[in-house]
Amino acid sequence: MNINDVILKTVSKGAVLIILTFGIYLFLSGHNQPGGGFIGGLVIASAFVLMFLSYDSETVSDALPIDFKKLSAFGVLLAMLSGIAPMFFGGAFLAQSFGYFNLPIFGKTELATVTVFEAGIALTVVGVVVNIILSISEDE
Amino acid sequence: MNNILVLPMLLPIVVGVLLIFLRTYGRIQAWISIAAMVVTAGTSIYLLHTVQADGILRLDFGGWEPPFGILFVADSFSVLLVLTASIVTAVCLSYALISTSKELQTMYFYPTVLFLAAGVNGSFLTGDLFNLFVCFEVMLLSSYVLLTLGNSKRQLREAIKYVSINIVSSWFFLVALAYLYGTLGTLNMAHAAERVAEVGQTPLLTTISLVFLVVFSLKAGLLLYFWLPGSYSSPPIVTSALFGALLTKVGVYALFRIFSLIFYHQPEITHTIIGIMAGLTLIGGSLGAIAFNDIRSIAAYNVVIAVGFMLVGLAIATPEAIEGSIYYLIHDMVAKALLFLLVGTMITLSGSSKMAGMSGLMKNYPLLGWSFFIAMLSLAGIPPLSGFIGKVLISSAAIDSGSYVLLALALLSSIFVLYSLLRIFKNCFWGETIVSKEEQLPLRRGVLLPCLALVVLTIGIGLGVEGLSLYVTDAAETLLNPSTYINAVLGIIQ
Numbered sequence: 001m002n003i004n005d006v007i008l009k010t011v012s013k014g015a016v017l018i019i020l021t022f023g024i025y026l027f028l029s030g031h032n033q034p035g036g037g038f039i040g041g042l043v044i045a046s047a048f049v050l051m052f053l054s055y056d057s058e059t060v061s062d063a064l065p066i067d068f069k070k071l072s073a074f075g076v077l078l079a080m081l082s083g084i085a086p087m088f089f090g091g092a093f094l095a096q097s098f099g100y101f102n103l104p105i106f107g108k109t110e111l112a113t114v115t116v117f118e119a120g121i122a123l124t125v126v127g128v129v130v131n132i133i134l135s136i137s138e139d140e
Numbered sequence: 141m142n143n144i145l146v147l148p149m150l151l152p153i154v155v156g157v158l159l160i161f162l163r164t165y166g167r168i169q170a171w172i173s174i175a176a177m178v179v180t181a182g183t184s185i186y187l188l189h190t191v192q193a194d195g196i197l198r199l200d201f202g203g204w205e206p207p208f209g210i211l212f213v214a215d216s217f218s219v220l221l222v223l224t225a226s227i228v229t230a231v232c233l234s235y236a237l238i239s240t241s242k243e244l245q246t247m248y249f250y251p252t253v254l255f256l257a258a259g260v261n262g263s264f265l266t267g268d269l270f271n272l273f274v275c276f277e278v279m280l281l282s283s284y285v286l287l288t289l290g291n292s293k294r295q296l297r298e299a300i301k302y303v304s305i306n307i308v309s310s311w312f313f314l315v316a317l318a319y320l321y322g323t324l325g326t327l328n329m330a331h332a333a334e335r336v337a338e339v340g341q342t343p344l345l346t347t348i349s350l351v352f353l354v355v356f357s358l359k360a361g362l363l364l365y366f367w368l369p370g371s372y373s374s375p376p377i378v379t380s381a382l383f384g385a386l387l388t389k390v391g392v393y394a395l396f397r398i399f400s401l402i403f404y405h406q407p408e409i410t411h412t413i414i415g416i417m418a419g420l421t422l423i424g425g426s427l428g429a430i431a432f433n434d435i436r437s438i439a440a441y442n443v444v445i446a447v448g449f450m451l452v453g454l455a456i457a458t459p460e461a462i463e464g465s466i467y468y469l470i471h472d473m474v475a476k477a478l479l480f481l482l483v484g485t486m487i488t489l490s491g492s493s494k495m496a497g498m499s500g501l502m503k504n505y506p507l508l509g510w511s512f513f514i515a516m517l518s519l520a521g522i523p524p525l526s527g528f529i530g531k532v533l534i535s536s537a538a539i540d541s542g543s544y545v546l547l548a549l550a551l552l553s554s555i556f557v558l559y560s561l562l563r564i565f566k567n568c569f570w571g572e573t574i575v576s577k578e579e580q581l582p583l584r585r586g587v588l589l590p591c592l593a594l595v596v597l598t599i600g601i602g603l604g605v606e607g608l609s610l611y612v613t614d615a616a617e618t619l620l621n622p623s624t625y626i627n628a629v630l631g632i633i634q
Contacts, residue, residue: 073160080154093146094202 005054012054019047027122028115037118041125048130057137068134072127079120082113142190145199145212147183148222148261149275151176156254166245170237173250177230177257184223187214188611196618196628198267206267206629207331213267213629217466217615221264221393224473227597228385229257235481235590236378239488244376247289256282256382263390267629269320269327272394273313276359280306283387286379287371295374302371309358316351323348330629333402333622341405349403349410356398360391362451363417365444369428372443373436373493377484380436384443385477389469392450396465399454400619401626407457415455415546421448422549426556433495435568438560439476439483442519445553446472452546453534460540462616464533467608471518471526471601478515478594479561482508485591486568489581495564500573504580509569511591516565518598520558526601 027040051060086095098112155176159169191197197214200206233253236245259279266272284306287299321327323344324335336345354364361368372383395414403410425444432438450472453465485508490498502509518525521532531554538547601608618624 070161073157077154077157080150080157084150084154087143092200092203093143093150096202 008054012050016047016051019043019050023047027118030118031112031114032110037121038125040118041122042129044122045126045129048126049133052130052133052137057134068127068131070127072124072131075120075123075125075127077120078123079117082116082120085113142197142199144183144187144190145197145214145265146201148180148187148226148265149212149258151180151183152254152258152261156251156258159251159254160248163246163248166242167237169245169250170233173254174230174233174237176254177226177233180257180261181223181226181230184219184226188216188219188223191216191219192611192614196625198629207326207328210266210268210271211328211629212262212265213330213625214265215615215618215625215628216611217396217619218264218393220466220470220611220615221389221473222261224470225257225260225264225386225389228473228477228594229253229260229382231590231593232378232382232385232477232481234593235381235587238584238587238590239378239485244289248285249289252282252285252289253382256286256386260386260390264393267329269317269329269332273310273317276313276390277310279387279390280310283383286382287375289379290376292374298371298374301367305358305367309355312351312358313355316348316355319348319351328629329397329401330626334626334630336402336405337622341403345403346406346409349398349406350413352398352403353395353410353413356391356394357417358391359388360395360451361388361421361444361447362391362395362414363421363424365421365424365447368444369437369440372440373434377480377487380439380484381477381480384439384480385473388443388447389473392447392469395451396454396462396619400457400462401622404457404622411455411457414451415543418448418451418455419546419549421445421451422553426553429556429560430563434493435483435486435495435564436493438564439479442479442557442560443476445557446476446519449531449534449550449553452538452543452550453530455546456534456537456541456543457620458537458541459616459620460533461537462619463612464530464535464537466530466612466615467533467605468527468530470608470612471530471598474594474597474601475515475518475527478511478591478598479519481591481594482512482515483564485583485587486512489583490568495567498568498574499571500569502569503573505583507588508583508591509565511588511595512561512565512569514595514598516558516561518602519561521554524599524602526598528602529605 023040023043026035026043027037030036030040083094087093096112096114098110100108101111103109155172159172162169187197191214199212200209201211202209236249256279259275259282262275263272263279266275284299284303287302288295317327320332324332326332326335358364372380399410399414421444425441425448428441429438429445450465450468453461453468486498486501487493489501489505492498514525518527521527534550535547538550
């Protein structure tokens with residue numbers, strides 16, 4: 001089945017870029033504004049799903065050699081480790097801290113440890129969603 | 141603040157996630173997961189002693205003080221259950237190591253069991269109702285996976301029923317949480333308990349408590365057990381053993397916690413209903429246990445009887461009865477795992493789960509036969525095994541409080557337990573040996589070791605009641621004096 005889907009492919013090339021940017025924005029703005037790892041992860045996952053839909057899964061898998069099962073496991077691990085880390089500094093499990101730093105380009109920026117936790121969640125969500133879509137599509 | 145409190149949930153999760161990366165190494169996975177559960181059990185022994193020394197412990201996640209954040213609370217009751225659950229999981233995992241097929245081992249079986257254990261331990265330890273819901277979901281999602289692993293048609297059919305009934309009950313759980321939050325403005329257990337005590341348990345609150353009763357009855361198999369026998373008797377035997385030992389007990393734990401900590405002001409309504417439901421469960425379970433010829437169904441109905449029995453203790457709610465229920469809860473986790481593992485071994489050996497398909501197993505496998513005999517006596521409540529003390533305490537409490545109907549049902553159900561298992565023992569172990577000595581399947585080496593460990597445990601609990609009584613008495617006291625729990629949670633930060 002080889003339908004001529006030039007329009008879909010061309011549009012999704014641009015759209016994937018926009019969706020990914022928006023997803024990363026949502027993810028980074030998460031802990032103070034609406035957004036966060038879960039929603040950001042869902043948006044990023046939808047970009048991946050769009051790629052899988054418009055191109056066939058072999059092409060995308062070649063370009064993105066990621067095992068999404070392991071990606072979600074890694075995400076959980078990252079989130080857990082960010083919870084465990086404060087236990088070694090005398091804090092409670094899942095305790096978070098933040099500070100303001102002067103970075104070269106961004107100027108005064110807030111950096112928070114909760115971002116690591118959110119990153120874990122985002123990776124888990126991306127892994128799980130893409131994995132579900134792929135396992136459904138593999139079944140004939 | 142005591143970070144060790146989170147380990148019984150954290151350790152299985154972290155180890156389970158790491159095992160996902162070791163997918164192809166079945167045996168290594170098994171050893172690592174057994175080690176994780178043994179360490180978890182060790183942690184809970186430590187916690188149990190700390191609770192005796194320092195009183196109830198709590199851990200505020202991320203340093204958010206209650207009632208604003210979520211927290212884990214460890215009192216003797218929850219830690220005793222965490223300890224038993226961890227030991228039983230470790231034993232079941234070692235049975236899986238010896239007996240389970242290679243395919244199952246590489247299909248994320250061990251990580252899922254560890255996630256299940258994490259959910260169970262989390263449900264025991266959490267001090268927040270919404271967190272309880274989350275831990276229930278962790279446990280249930282793992283149980284969905286375990287139930288469908290193995291790929292047989294019957295499993296799929298039962299899994300569909302099991303998943304739908306649990307999704308419905310989870311939805312009820314959410315609705316009940318929403319009602320409670322709308323009424324009290326809090327989901328922290330201690331805070332909710334304090335507020336209910338302040339405003340009095342109005343009819344509205346009693347109704348909400350009944351919604352909780354329905355939810356947890358579905359999970360525990362109290363009266364609403366119609367889904368249980370099918371789904372507990374279809375998956376691989378290790379999975380059934382884990383389900384039979386752990387899953388319903390979490391529902392029972394939740395019932396005990398909710399109706400002793402938060403909704404204990406109207407016992408003439410709530411506890412009466414629990415008593416009626418427990419009585420009906422005993423009757424239904426007893427009928428089921430003697431009605432079937434499939435030995436796995438008989439074992440599954442025995443789970444139902446035990447649930448009814450434990451809740452007789454909650455319905456009576458005197459210190460003696462609660463103590464009895466706690467003893468029985470601990471005993472039942474061990475004894476049910478033992479029963480399911482033995483029944484599974486019998487099915488593997490004879491290739492049939494029908495009683496007619498086996499006879500005279502005693503001649504070929506005497507050790508198996510005598511293990512089953514001990515399991516049977518323990519479940520029926522014969523001294524000095526572990527089932528005895530719980531039955532005695534609940535019965536004497538029932539006499540003291542004049543609940544003669546419940547007493548009669550509880551004692552009759554014990555006879556039915558004995559009869560149903562004796563029937564298996566008589567038909568399968570006694571009689572003519574169908575299989576000759578040459579044709580018999582050899583018992584795989586070491587397959588009885590986990591069962592023997594549980595046999596030793598059930599004898600040990602029975603004989604060592606004296607040592608256990610310190611903790612159980614403390615657990616029952618905390619359950620009956622909610623103020624101890626509330627003060628520990630809402631008191632000054634340590």
